[in-house]
Amino acid sequence: MSSKNINSPTNVVGQLIFLILIGNHYYYWAVADSPIKTVVVLVMENRSFDHMLGWMKKLNPEINGVDGSESNPISTTDPKARRILFGDRSHYVDPDPGHSFQAIREQIFGSNDSSKNPAPMNGFAQQALSMDSNMPEQVMNGFQPDMVAVYKTLVSEFAVFDRWFASVPASTQPNRLYVHSATSHGATSNNASLLAKGYPQRTIFDNLDDAGINFGIYYQNIPATLFYRNLRKLKYIGKFHPYDLTFKNDAKSGKLPGYVVVEQRYMDSKLQPANDDHPSHDVYQGQMFVKEVYETLRASPQWNQTLLVITYDEHGGFFDHVPTPVSGVPNPDGIIGEPFDFKFDRLGVRVPTIMISPWIEKGTVVHGPNGSPFPTSEYEHSSIPATVKKIFDLPSPFLTKRDEWAATFEHILQTRKEPRTDCPDKLPTPTKIRKAEANEDANISEFQQELVQLAAVLKGDHLLTSYPEKIGKKMTVREGKAYMEDAVKRFFEAGFSAKKIGVDEEQIVQMRPSLTTRSSTNLHP
Ligand SMILES: *[C@@H]1O[C@H](CO)[C@@H](O)[C@H](O)[C@H]1NC(C)=O
Ligand SMILES: *[C@@H]1O[C@H](CO)[C@@H](O)[C@H](O)[C@H]1NC(C)=O
Ligand SMILES: *[C@@H]1O[C@H](CO)[C@@H](O)[C@H](O)[C@H]1NC(C)=O
Numbered sequence: 223m224s225s226k227n228i229n230s231p232t233n234v235v236g237q238l239i240f241l242i243l244i245g246n247h248y249y250y251w252a253v254a255d256s257p258i259k260t261v262v263v264l265v266m267e268n269r270s271f272d273h274m275l276g277w278m279k280k281l282n283p284e285i286n287g288v289d290g291s292e293s294n295p296i297s298t299t300d301p302k303a304r305r306i307l308f309g310d311r312s313h314y315v316d317p318d319p320g321h322s323f324q325a326i327r328e329q330i331f332g333s334n335d336s337s338k339n340p341a342p343m344n345g346f347a348q349q350a351l352s353m354d355s356n357m358p359e360q361v362m363n364g365f366q367p368d369m370v371a372v373y374k375t376l377v378s379e380f381a382v383f384d385r386w387f388a389s390v391p392a393s394t395q396p397n398r399l400y401v402h403s404a405t406s407h408g409a410t411s412n413n414a415s416l417l418a419k420g421y422p423q424r425t426i427f428d429n430l431d432d433a434g435i436n437f438g439i440y441y442q443n444i445p446a447t448l449f450y451r452n453l454r455k456l457k458y459i460g461k462f463h464p465y466d467l468t469f470k471n472d473a474k475s476g477k478l479p480g481y482v483v484v485e486q487r488y489m490d491s492k493l494q495p496a497n498d499d500h501p502s503h504d505v506y507q508g509q510m511f512v513k514e515v516y517e518t519l520r521a522s523p524q525w526n527q528t529l530l531v532i533t534y535d536e537h538g539g540f541f542d543h544v545p546t547p548v549s550g551v552p553n554p555d556g557i558i559g560e561p562f563d564f565k566f567d568r569l570g571v572r573v574p575t576i577m578i579s580p581w582i583e584k585g586t587v588v589h590g591p592n593g594s595p596f597p598t599s600e601y602e603h604s605s606i607p608a609t610v611k612k613i614f615d616l617p618s619p620f621l622t623k624r625d626e627w628a629a630t631f632e633h634i635l636q637t638r639k640e641p642r643t644d645c646p647d648k649l650p651t652p653t654k655i656r657k658a659e660a661n662e663d664a665n666i667s668e669f670q671q672e673l674v675q676l677a678a679v680l681k682g683d684h685l686l687t688s689y690p691e692k693i694g695k696k697m698t699v700r701e702g703k704a705y706m707e708d709a710v711k712r713f714f715e716a717g718f719s720a721k722k723i724g725v726d727e728e729q730i731v732q733m734r735p736s737l738t739t740r741s742s743t744n745l746h747p
């Protein structure tokens with residue numbers, strides 16, 4: 223070819239196409255090369271980063287944790303108010319600190335004025351004091367690393383994220399919904415009528431299913447993922463597995479699906495203590511559970527293709543010193559919520575997030591995403607569906623504007639040519655913290671009541687009352703546990719029967735309430 227052709231218009235076009243092809247080629251190569259074929263997600267309950275992991279800064283100064291100089295005044299309006307320093311004496315916490323939308327606003331901003339940027343993070347002690355005189359001390363303390371020995375090992379062996387926030391400055395349910403759908407569909411707290419219908423938004427499970435990638439939910443008392451309406455469909459019934467009977471076997475025989483959700487025991491009983499870390503449940507049990515999940519995956523033939531993500535739904539009212547991002551956060555889907563016409567345009571408090579894989583370098587600390595994919599992007603729960611989309615090269619569009627914006631973390635899996643062979647087989651056994659046995663006669667907590675309400679929907683019992691928000695209010699933990707386990711069993715049995723006789727797989731089984739199987743006093747106000 224003669225040189226005069228080089229700058230001809232056709233050649234410029236040719237070069238452009240060549241560059242685009244190179245770009246695409248590189249992209250597909252990178253995706254096809256992802257070593258991860260199984261992502262396991264475990265969402266614990268209600269603890270802030272500083273409370274669980276802040277003191278690990280002593281072990282690795284690169285971690286943005288605490289050194290004990292952090293403090294909160296007992297009153298944000300009185301300049302002479304006593305200040306409480308952040309301590310390392312966390313032990314067993316009961317009762318549960320405040321984490322409603324209003325309580326969290328006061329914790330973050332020190333007042334009802336949510337316009338301060340950066341957020342001062344100075345109202346934790348004051349808000350706690352309004353609940354109980356001992357509570358300021360409880361929320362202003364964290365665990366010594368040896369008290370959470372399982373995390374101590376995981377943080378030093380794998381990756382800790384020290385800038386990962388709850389998606390909404392609100393309680394459990396909205397944040398758990400963001401983990402798999404990048405929106406709470408307008409919820410800032412439990413909404414009993416939405417709950418009965420099931421949250422309608424599209425989820426990462428739907429996107430995985432469309433792409434032919436299998437998923438599985440390993441549940442204990444009840445799968446909280448059934449809050450999503452779509453997951454109640456007959457076509458997904460076979461994706462739910464009782465954890466105790468199946469998780470270890472599936473891992474051992476290399477049969478874990480591509481996306482795995484492990485749900486813990488939310489109900490505290492003597493034989494099976496709760497292990498979700500929710501106050502007043504013993505953090506020891508949560509540590510034992512994380513240890514069991516890790517050791518099971520570590521021993522699996524799938525270990526070399528596995529990523530385990532451990533995060534916390536929200537901070538549970540415990541102090542954290544890192545200002546909550548209050549600007550540049552996109553509303554996911556245009557829905558405005560209650561209270562105060564909340565626009566879902568600021569994040570919640572920072573929570574602990576740990577990632578584990580033989581592809582992760584020992585002692586990795588991940589700070590913020592440094593302006594990628596958007597200048598204001600942060601790590602938050604929507605980062606999980608955003609990264610799962612990349613790891614599995616899912617063709618579906620983003621779920622919402624929020625996962626499109628959220629930072630992704632696949633890069634921590636891309637630094638090595640082969641998986642590590644030095645990952646520990648076993649984790650330390652933590653010391654027991656709570657001395658007493660579970661109190662099965664305790665009243666159920668708000669979160670447990672929400673799970674009972676979900677159970678009532680599965681069983682059809684919610685049709686018996688015009689006050690769905692009162693269902694379960696009077697149950698004890700023992701009654702609630704029995705009620706929900708029975709509901710789950712019946713719902714799945716009915717689902718499998720319906721499938722057998724060929725009912726359309728897009729349908730959801732609607733059970734008839736059976737008056738003979740429960741005490742109606744539990745349902746009516
Ligand atoms: C702040 O808001 C709470 C509840 O929304 C209210 O009870 C309280 O009186 C307000 N405090 C001030 C100082 O306005
Ligand atoms: C619950 O959700 C429904 C439907 O989105 C909404 O109309 C209703 O106002 C919500 N209730 C509360 C208490 O937020
Ligand atoms: C994982 O990969 C390492 C390094 O290639 C290899 O030594 C080990 O046997 C593999 N383990 C499994 C369970 O395949």
Ligand SMILES: *[C@@H]1O[C@H](CO)[C@@H](O)[C@H](O)[C@H]1NC(C)=O
Nearest residue numbers: 663664665666695696697698
């Ligand atoms: C449990 O709730 C009932 C009301 O439903 C109340 O009378 C009782 O004091 C509560 N018990 C505890 C231990 O909080």
